[in-house]
Amino acid sequence: MEDIKSASNHLVASYIKETPKSLKLIDSYMVYILLTGIIQFVYVTIAGTFPNNAFLAGFISTVASFILAANLRIQTNPKNASQFPTTSPERAFADFLACNVVLHFAVANFLG
């Protein structure tokens, strides 16, 4: 128990100190997406799935946004720069925006 506590403290401290600000920005955005998805899921367990497409559209939009944010984080992390020689962080951000636009189109279509 003590070990877990100290390990987690160490993890949190290291995270706060070492992670660059841009990545923390993306991380907080991912936390926000996660919370939205959890709240939607709790609602559907209470209210049932009628209308089905509305729940699916909302939930899948949170999941997909989370995945896109994770991709952005991976591509803009300076430590991974060697794996992405042709993709600059700006390019990654532009891709992120474009994919989000497509996702929002699909969600608007499905939302009904």
Place this chain on the structure above:
Amino acid sequence: MAKFSSLFLTAVLAAVVAGSSSWQVADINLSIVAKDGTKKAEHKLVYPKVISSAEAFAADPTDHLKLSFKVQNNERPHQAMVRFLSKDDQADQIMVAASVKKASGKGRFELDFAKSHKKFKYGTRKYDMTLLVGGPQVEESLQYALGEIEVRGPTSNPPVRAARVQYEVQPEIHHQFRPDQKLINVAISGFFSLLVLSPVAVLIGLWSQLGIKFEPLKALAQNPVDLIMAAVFFGSLTGIEYVFYSYWTHVTLFPVLQYLGVLSAVAIASGRSVLSAVQTRRLKRTEKSDDVNKKEN
């Protein structure tokens, strides 16, 4: 005198050409013969004599009914038959044909009730017999009601009549529409709608905690082209999101696609310039920090 004789001549000629006006059938002989050959009953009929029901003309299922007659016209009939019409509710009609010899005009048939039509076997019934003689040469066909006959049904294994289909009004069908699905209570749904927007507050809190520097804005203010491009970029992105919202509410697909085409072109163009500006700033920043590190080292 001449007129009268010519009229008489035409009438005679017409009679000769037209032929007889009705069928003349004579020597009608109806008899019931038992299986062993003995005659059970016999009637010699002359039109319009009828076998009445009082005379109890009856046949067992094993008997034969013999009919013979002579057609006295010069012409021979195409159809000569006896129609049996049952006198009960079913009113079955059974036609039994008689063969007429061309040479003599004599017609006859011998009806074996056991081997003939199935309808004779539905039980003991009374039938009205009618002799029907007809053909194209004679205008008026002969319909001679011969009388009544009782045919007894078979004693063993009587056939069963197929049930008659009774078409009548069926009970009315009342269509049950599926009841609408129950929607959740508005209060709960409203509460959760607000709850789902609350993580935005969490996001803003986390972002403010990060301590973001607004240095790029100062650089943008100095360079108006960059500022305009940035405004256009964010404006186009907001416009795209608004188009999606209106697509959800009321607009159909094709106007939406047109708007999206225009707005996405604008977004791509302005986005490229904005992001390239961001990249030059980042590279300058890293160069500066590299120089500082080098200096320190």
